[in-house]
Amino acid sequence: xxxxxxxxxxxxxxxxxxxxxxxxxxxxxxxxxxxxxxxxxxxxxxxxxxxxxxxxxxxxxxxxxxxxxxxxxxxxxxxxxxxxxxxxxxxxxxxxxxxxxxxxxxxxxxxxxxxxxxxxxxxxxxxxx
Amino acid sequence: xxxxxxxxxxxxxxxxxxxxxxxxxxxxxxxxxxxxxxxxxxxxxxxxxxxxxxxxxxxxxxxxxxxxxxxxxxxxxxxxxxxxxxxxxxxxxxxxxxxxxxxxxxxxxxxxxxxxxxxxxxxxxxxxx
DNA sequence: TTAACTGTTATATAAATAATATAACAGTTA
DNA sequence: TAACTGTTATATTATTTATATAACAGTTAA
Numbered sequence: 001x002x003x004x005x006x007x008x009x010x011x012x013x014x015x016x017x018x019x020x021x022x023x024x025x026x027x028x029x030x031x032x033x034x035x036x037x038x039x040x041x042x043x044x045x046x047x048x049x050x051x052x053x054x055x056x057x058x059x060x061x062x063x064x065x066x067x068x069x070x071x072x073x074x075x076x077x078x079x080x081x082x083x084x085x086x087x088x089x090x091x092x093x094x095x096x097x098x099x100x101x102x103x104x105x106x107x108x109x110x111x112x113x114x115x116x117x118x119x120x121x122x123x124x125x126x127x128x129x
Numbered sequence: 130x131x132x133x134x135x136x137x138x139x140x141x142x143x144x145x146x147x148x149x150x151x152x153x154x155x156x157x158x159x160x161x162x163x164x165x166x167x168x169x170x171x172x173x174x175x176x177x178x179x180x181x182x183x184x185x186x187x188x189x190x191x192x193x194x195x196x197x198x199x200x201x202x203x204x205x206x207x208x209x210x211x212x213x214x215x216x217x218x219x220x221x222x223x224x225x226x227x228x229x230x231x232x233x234x235x236x237x238x239x240x241x242x243x244x245x246x247x248x249x250x251x252x253x254x255x256x257x258x
Numbered sequence: 259t260t261a262a263c264t265g266t267t268a269t270a271t272a273a274a275t276a277a278t279a280t281a282a283c284a285g286t287t288a
Numbered sequence: 289t290a291a292c293t294g295t296t297a298t299a300t301t302a303t304t305t306a307t308a309t310a311a312c313a314g315t316t317a318a
Binding site for chain 1: 148151152154155194208219222227228230231233234235236240244247248249250253
């Protein structure tokens with residue numbers, strides 16, 4: 001599994017891991033039931049502490065993306081669709097999107113520039129929606 | 130000027146201020162040359178320390194969005210267009226967008242859901258692009 | 259000139275978060 | 289049994305965030 005730490009990234013290491021695992025799941029590189037590398041293994045390959053990896057996994061478990069069984073490695077959870085969210089989810093995403101749009105426009109991008117990037121990113125890595 | 134601190138927000142207070150000032154500039158509520166509230170004034174109205182506000186202002190100055198003159202309040206800078214960025218800017222925005230898209234899709238949104246939110250947010254508060 | 263406001267600088271400290279370090283324990287698997 | 293899982297506990301370090309005080313220099317208006 002491809003996970004890497006970017007020293008330049010201002011975000012905590014464990015957050016970077018969380019995001020990358022999510023990405024892998026979305027891309028289909030990690031499918032429901034797949035085992036994740038053990039916390040010790042991933043930690044040693046990244047040159048970081050076991051507990052930092054564990055923290056990332058715990059976040060993912062809280063978000064129902066991973067499941068644990070005692071004595072076994074973490075696995076990707078069955079990704080049940082979450083129809084409940086739609087309205088609230090849209091609100092949350094919308095809010096975060098607004099900040100990115102602000103950023104983009106202040107950096108000189110136009111509406112169409114932005115929409116183009118959206119389309120590119122949407123079609124790039126996503127298996128199916 | 131409307132600035133508020135959200136205790137629930139996981140981000141540092143100074144980052145929240147930075148984002149909200151950017152938003153105000155983009156919305157046109159703050160125009161080039163406009164004075165910002167003094168660090169002491171904004172701090173006291175938010176119930177936080179002067180230096181926390183100052184830190185936010187310094188970030189905005191580094192990003193060329195504010196200008197300072199000794200003894201005077203911070204002002205909104207002339208927002209010169211930044212044609213230099215386009216390619217790299219698109220890359221940066223695209224990267225950040227990808228994470229948001231990942232998040233959205235894992236929460237059950239469809240491509241069209243997402244595009245719809247984009248359009249809504251793009252047209253909502255932006256004066257002109 | 260004074261008074262009251264600016265941002266600036268310096269220093270110190272507190273609080274919270276992030277990351278590491280060790281160690282032992284319980285369950286799983288071969 | 290041996291070697292691997294995650295789990296729990298505790299302690300420590302490092303970094304970031306935020307606060308607290310105080311003094312200083314420039315601006316502005318009375």
